[in-house]
Amino acid sequence: MRVIYALWLRNFKTFLRNKTALIFNLISPFFFVYIFAGIFKHEGIGNASAFMLSGVIITMVFESTMRISASTIDDMTGGFMKEVLVSPISRLNIAIAQFISSATVATIQGLIIYVLGLFTGLSLSPSALLLTIPVMIFVGLVFSGLGLFIATKAKNIQTFQAVSLAVTMPLVFLSGAYIPLSLLPNAMQWFAYFNPLSYAVILFRAVTLGKLNSSGAELVHESIAFKIGSFTVTPIIAFGVLAVFGILFLFLSTISFLKVDFSKMNRNKKDLIDF
C-alpha cells in the first residue's frame, strides 16, 4: 500500500508540475465542442452543446490515459523506471499504481473540462456531477490498461506515439463521441460495436445528460444509445461490456508488464512493435 501510494503521489505531482501540458490539453476539447455542436444543431439532437461536451469529456478521459502511458514509456526507457524495477517492490504493485494514477489524472482532466463547460454556459446538469466522477474513474481504469499494454509492447516512445495515434484516432471518431453512430456508414458502425470507447460514450452521456432512467427507444432516438440488430445497448449493458473490456485490458497489460524484458527497451532505436 505504501508503495502504491508513493508511486501514485509521484505520478500525480509530475502531472501537476507540468503546467503547460495541462493547459494545452484543454484547448482541443473546446475546439471540438464548438465545431461539432454547430454542425449537429441541424441534425435534430436536442441539446447539441451538452451532447457534444459529454462526448468530448469522455474522449478527454480516454486520451489522457494514453498520454500518461507515453510518460510511462519515458520512465521505462530512461531513468526513473529502472530505479523502480531494480528495487524489491513487486511489478504488480507498479502496474496497479500506474492504473490508479492514470485514472486519477484522466478524471481530473475530465473534471476540469466539465467545470469549465458549466461556466461557459454549456448546460450539463450539475447534479449529475457526483455520479460522473466514479464513471470517469471507471473509464480511466479501463483505458489505462490499454495504454500500459501498448506501452510495454511498443518499447520506445516513437513506436508508442505512432501506435497510439493509429489506435486513438479511429477509436475516437468511431465511438459516437463526436459523430453520432447513426450518421456513419454501415461498415463503420460495425467497427463501433467492437470499440470499447463506444460503450464508455453511452454510459457517460446517459449519466451527464441525466438520462439513466430513459427508455431504450428514447435513448436510441436521441443518439445516446445504439442498437446492434434489434438489441438495444442500454447504459447498464454498456457498463457491463466496458467492465469486460476493462478486465481484459488490465489483465493483458499486467501480464505484459510483468514479463517485459527491459534489455530490449531502447531510448532511441526505432524497432517494430513486437506482439
Next chain:
Amino acid sequence: MAEMARKIIEVENFTKKYGKFTAVNDINFSVDEGMIFAFLGPNGAGKSTTINTLCTIFDSTAGSLKIDGKCVSSNKSEVRASIGVVFQDSTLDNKMTVEENLKMHCVFYGVPKTEVDNRIDFVLDLVELKDWKKKTVGSLSGGMKRRIEIARGIIHYPKVLFLDEPTTGLDPQTRATVWTYIVKLAREKNITIFLTTHYMDEAEVCDMVAIMDYGKIIAHDSPFNLKKQFTKDRAYITAKNCERLESLLESKSVGFQKKEKYYRIDIGEVSDTLNILSELKEDITDIEIRKGTLNDVFLEITGREIREGAEE
C-alpha cells in the same frame, strides 16, 4: 583479503546475447566481501551488460549468477533488497526534489517510516549535499546528481553497491570527490563495491580488477599482480654519449628503444638496472622511471589502448 573471505558475488559461465549478438561471452569471476572490485574495459566491452544482469534488470542467456548466495534470476526480490545500484545513465526523477527522490527510495526498500528522515540526513551528510535537500533534482549539476545517486544507492544499507561508471563525464575535481565517497563507503561501512570504469587511475586503487574486452574477461587480479605479471617498469634516459650507452646496453643485453631524444629501457631486476645506470653515471643527463600501468597491461594483452577518459 585472506583466502578465508566470503564470496559475495559469484558468476559462472555467464553469457548474454542481444538477439544474435553476444555481448558477454562465457565469463567467470567472483568478488570477496568488503572489496572494491573494478571492471575495466573499453566502450562496448560488456561491462554495463554484466552489471545490469547482476542487478536483475536483464535476464542472462546462460550461466549462474549469485549475490550473497542467492541466484539473481530465481531470487530476484531478495537480491534486489540486498543491493544498491547506480546505473550508467541517471535514474533520478528530475522533476522531484532531492528529498522526494530519497524518500521514494526508502519506501521502495521498506525503510521504517520513523527512520527515513534520519537516513536521508545521514547519506546527504556523507556526500555533503545537505543544503540541497529541498532543491529539484533537475536543477543540480551533473556531479551533484551523481553524488545524490550514490547517496540514494546506500540509503537502504545494501550489502553490495553497483556503480556503473560513477565518475564518467565529471570534471577532475568532482571525480576526485565522488571517488573519495566511494572509498569511504567501502572502508568505513564495509559495503562491497562493484564498479565499472575506463579510468586507469581509478582501477589502480581498487582491490581487484577484471579487465574486459569484447565480452571476455582477459585478466583478473589485483592491480599490483596484474602490473607485475604483464608490465615492466621503464627508465627514460637522455645521455651525452649515445654510442657508449648503446653499446653498453647491447653488451648487457638490456632491451631498449631509441626514440628521438631519449632511450627507453625496460627494467627487469632493479639491481641489474642500478648497476648499468651506475656505469653510465657520467653520460646520463636525465632519467625518469615510469611504473607499468593498467593501460600497459591492457596494451600488452590486446595490443590496443583503452582510450583514457573516452566518452560515448
